[in-house]
Amino acid sequence: MTDWIVAEDARARLGVRPQTLYAYVSRGRVRVRPDPADPRRSLYRAADIALLAERKGRSRRPADVAAGAIAWGEPVLDSGITTIAEGRLYYRGRDAGRLAETLTLEAAARLLRGGHGAALKGAERPAPPAAQDMQARLFAVLAARAGTEPPARGRNPLALAMEAGVLMDLLADAAAGRPGEGPIHLRLAAAWGVAPEGEDLIRRALVLLADHELNASTFAARVAASTGASLAACALAGLAALSGPRHGGAAAAMRSFAEDAVRRSPQAAAEAWLREDRAVPGFGHPLYPGGDPRARHLLARFQPGPALAALRAAVEAATGQAANIDFALVALAERLDLPADAPLALFAVARSAGWIAHALEQGQGALIRPRARYVGPEPEGL
Template sequence: MDWLNSTEALTLLGTQPQTLYANVSRGRIKAKRDPNDSRKSLYRGDDVRRLAQRAAGRRRQETVAAEAIRWGEPVMPSSLSTIAEGRLLYRGKDAVELSEKATLEDIAVLLWDAAPFQLPARSRSTAPSLQAAFVAMAERAASDAPSIGRAELILRVEAISVFATLARSLVGGRSATDPLHVALAVSWDRAGAADIIRRALVLLADHELNASTFATRVTISTGAALSAGVLTGLATLSGPLHGGASVAAQALAAQARTMGAEAAVLARLGQGVPLPAFGHQLYPDGDIRAAALFGQFKPPEHYAALHAAAYRITGERANVDFALAALTEAYDLPHDAPMVLFALARCVGWLAHGLEQANGGQLIRPRASYVGTVVDR
């Protein structure tokens, strides 16, 4: 049995790295860690060659499109972020390495291709909350100018303003000199959590064409305002299969504390549903964002036990949603901290993709493959 590195496998397949990882997650290609470099993977040659032969024939256009929408090849080009060889890259820079020192504001400068900026100081007018963020962004979306036909420089300035609106809604009052992670830690009265908050914000800032980012790009492709794109992103993020996954992880951890980790895992699987916040199709060797966060704090005992039991029973490692739930309890943060962190961080990515989409100026309009009844006239 021969094993291929990613370059060799991609050359044979003639696809993007994301497609290779998707085939691994679906069980079509067996993968293992490279014994010479634990950050990389090797792929079974027989599996790769079999898929390459299948792909040699031309597939119908609608089949390609349908597969692309389900963890397949990207549906559009982007220079912002990608997952390659198990690493998350922001404009070619390793996000885990960036999280060692960078702030969320630094990542905004990088992804927006903007000059360094400072968010304006604001006094606390209303209590910060996710609800306040939705209201504030909806108010802006109803009155902000469309993104279409406006210079890129003007839109970058507007992106800072939109980001400030969301930050004010989620963080509340702050001084002009406090970076967001410090302001958020202070608003939660958990100054000691500032560094782990900073790391989480950096790691969550972008994740190529995830559901909320794709929804944002669709909105901006119509010429809608940047704030409308962020509002779309917020709505999509709220789903339990996206940003809301941490809520399910918190519930599972509560069960593990009460009935034991293994019993909680088996009870969940017995319901015929997968474990929430475990596994990620783009990280066959484990979500590096979760690993980066777990390297910086000790999770509560029942979270650690749950992680171990889940891996032993399912073979899946915890993803970043689980890590957010664990650090929320470890640092005694508010229950909705995972969603607040996710929304605040990902707003940077939404705006970056919004700017990129507005600059491209193309409407995103897929076709449907109709499977309904045809009525004869």
């Protein structure tokens, strides 16, 4: 058997679409290299394809297929919004890193929703809640809106587009702690006292964070949308999932790791986390074995501080894993002297663009209602 095969042969042996083959590559399950005879074409390692084909053939029971899709597994629903292929992130087929060179978050949000042209302005917005904590303000503003907004299913698309813009503005106001007009990145920069040279870094970060395929918070938003819930309720579901320490709250773990590295040394901190069999926060990503492109694009625009730069070098040398977006956000917050909870706020404001786009897409589809594999006590009377 030939060691390397073309994409058509690889897909035929697996019985998958091109997107699925690319997903296998991005997750490190299939190795790929350029074709020496044609650098524009890729070759796929036949042994990796054979191993995947064997695993696919062992069991195709619905329960086994569903269980394998839950954690970084096979795609579970159709979407035309975002994909991750060959280590790169694409919004509607366009490279997110390139889009971050010029787009604002508002423009990226319209692209994700499948729209074009000028932003639509809705009704006047109330002032943001008075809470000191940014996360509390984000939750409060969405909860208040979700409690009064009508269901999204069946509403006029123009009304939904206007509602989408209002929701993003409300979240930006909540993160800033005050109402504002103009591009969201400039409003956040002004509220956080960022110098003009830092405004573009915030803009880039927001665009790179706008969506990330079917992550936990987006799936939560889609589940809510499948019931016909309002856009605010869908965004609230997304925010609830994002707030966990294994999702949007991962920047806090990264910050703790960085503080540990200052106390000990970068090498000692990395070794301690690895000895305790803990994943090193801020490094590696299951979907990007070659490195998180979002972090790569952002970190190319500024130099992390000396302590974080030393930590990055030590961890990458010890583990071979590149810095991910959580490291980049902590480094950005330090570079611009942002509030401690700014990484989560940036994440939430930016990702609301994706939540809304996915909610609109899912709202036209079926109810998401999986079944549980029961492993509890034997039911009485059976």
